[in-house]
Amino acid sequence: MKFIHAADLHLDTPFSSISKFSKQLQENLKQSTYTVAKKVFKTAIDQQVDFIILAGDTFDDTDRSLEAQMFLRDEFEQLNNFGIKVYLIYGNHDYFRDNFSVINFPNNVTVFGKDVSTAELIADGLHVGITGFSYYQQHVNQNVVATYPSHGNFDYQIGILHAGVMDNNYSPFKISDLLSKGYDYWALGHIHKREILHEYPYIIYSxxxxxxxxxxxxxxGFYLLEVKNKVTTAKFIPSSVYTWQNKSLNASEDETIDSLILKIKNLLLDKNNLVTIDINNAQKYAADVVKTIDRGELLTQFKDSPAILYKINLKYGRKSNLSEIDQKYWNESKEKTFDLNEIKDLDSRLYGNEVLRKHINQPEFLSHMEELVQNTINKKYNGE
Incomplete structure (x- = not known):
């Protein structure tokens, strides 16, 4: 038996901060989520899989476009021609609503509703159960895994779940909760980073x-799974059209714009990479170099490079250490300022926004904010 586990396709992702790119590149980026989706479905056909699991956030928004719906319908019909079934749940971005779709999927597609249910099929002689549910609102605060049934009378049972480990906004769970069900595989979505949480049985974020x-x-990318004699093997299949990268440079006092351009070119050698460059110790730069970077003028100088320069971040250190009393006041103010609860209370309307709330709740949010503030202070301090 073979099947594919994919998640978080986010069809119709708008892609932000790309207005300085060429019109063609902007269009290619916006189409990239469709391009990789086609790769998922083509791989399914080429590998002659029995079924595909889509573990949530197939669409970027619950108000999904007609283009995205028709695209999926056409792809699913093509899969149907090859006898490939699709099992789909909706996540926090494309959560389930009555009458939310104007396009009906073909009969090889099973869409799970808001209540936990189990679909059955015969694949390569195995009686397979697939259990899951779709989000019915943006946040699901309860541990829905608790309502999943234990392993049924199946040769192989799969759980589909769009959730975060102990994330109270997104169907929080512990790994032990999943293991207690006795399933043979857990197909997870929601986290945009592939991670194998457990082996034997596999619990995988694709x-x-x-x-x-x-x-x-x-x-x-996504995972291709093969089951032989009830033993599951997992193979990661890359699918990215564009790959985001972070790279860094160290500033030098004798730097000129010409020498900086040459250094940056040497970091833009990999085709179809979108590169963010951090320049450390930017206080060493002359004022005219800093001004050119701050105005964004360098971003347009690398149109012929294989990779794409997305952003340059100037990071400032101090020319001299803080005095003892300055350090004392910084430490005291830092504790009072970077309090997550205080930040949430500053403006309930901001925290009520889904995008901002998700950003604020990321584990690295406070440390990132502290870094930005320290960088701003360092820049001003160096200029005085």
Whole structure:
């Protein structure tokens, strides 16, 4: 038996901060989620899999476009021609609503509803059970895994879940919760980073199929699973059209724009990479070099490079250490300022926004904010 586990296709991702790119590149980026989805479905046909699991957030928004719906319908009909079934749940981005779709999927597609249920099929002689549920709102605070049935009278049972480990906004669970069900495989979605949480049985986050911003670095893809004699093997299949990368340079006092351009060119050698460059110790640069970078003028100088320069971040250190009393005041103010609860209370309307709330709740949010503030202070301090 063979099947594919993919998640977080996010069809119709708008891609932000790309207005300085060429119109063609902007269009290619916006189409990239469709391109990688086609690769998922083509791989299914080429590998003659029995079925595909899509573990949530297939669409980027619950108000999905007609283009995205018709695209999926056509792809699913092609899969149907090859006898390949599709098992799909909706996540927090494309959560389930009554009458939310204007296009009906073909009969080889099973869409799980808001209540946990189990679909059955025969694949390569195995009686297979697939259990899952779709989100019915943006946040699901309860541990829905608790309502999943234990392993039934199946040769092989799969659980589909769009959730975060102990993430109270997204069907929180512990790995032990999943193991207690006795399933043979867990197909997870939601986290845009592939990760194998457990082997024997496999509990796998496949990650998203295409990185969508500078924080989603590295090659993205999906998993091809094969079951022989009830032993499951997992193979990662890369699918990214564009790969986001972070690279760094160290500033030098004798740097000129010409020498900096040459250094950056040497970091842009890999085709179809979107590169963010951090320049450390930017306080060493002359004022005219800093001004040119701050105005964004360098971003347009690398149109012929294989990789694409997405952003340059100037990171400032101090020319001299803080005095003892300055360090004392910084430490005290840092503790009071970078309090997550205080930040959430600053403006309930901001925290009520789904995108901002998700960003604020990321584990690295506070440390990132602290770094940005320290960088701003360092820049001003160096200029005085």
């Amino acid at each position: 990650g998203n199929t295409q990185g969508r911003n500078q924080n989603e670095t590295g090659i993205k």
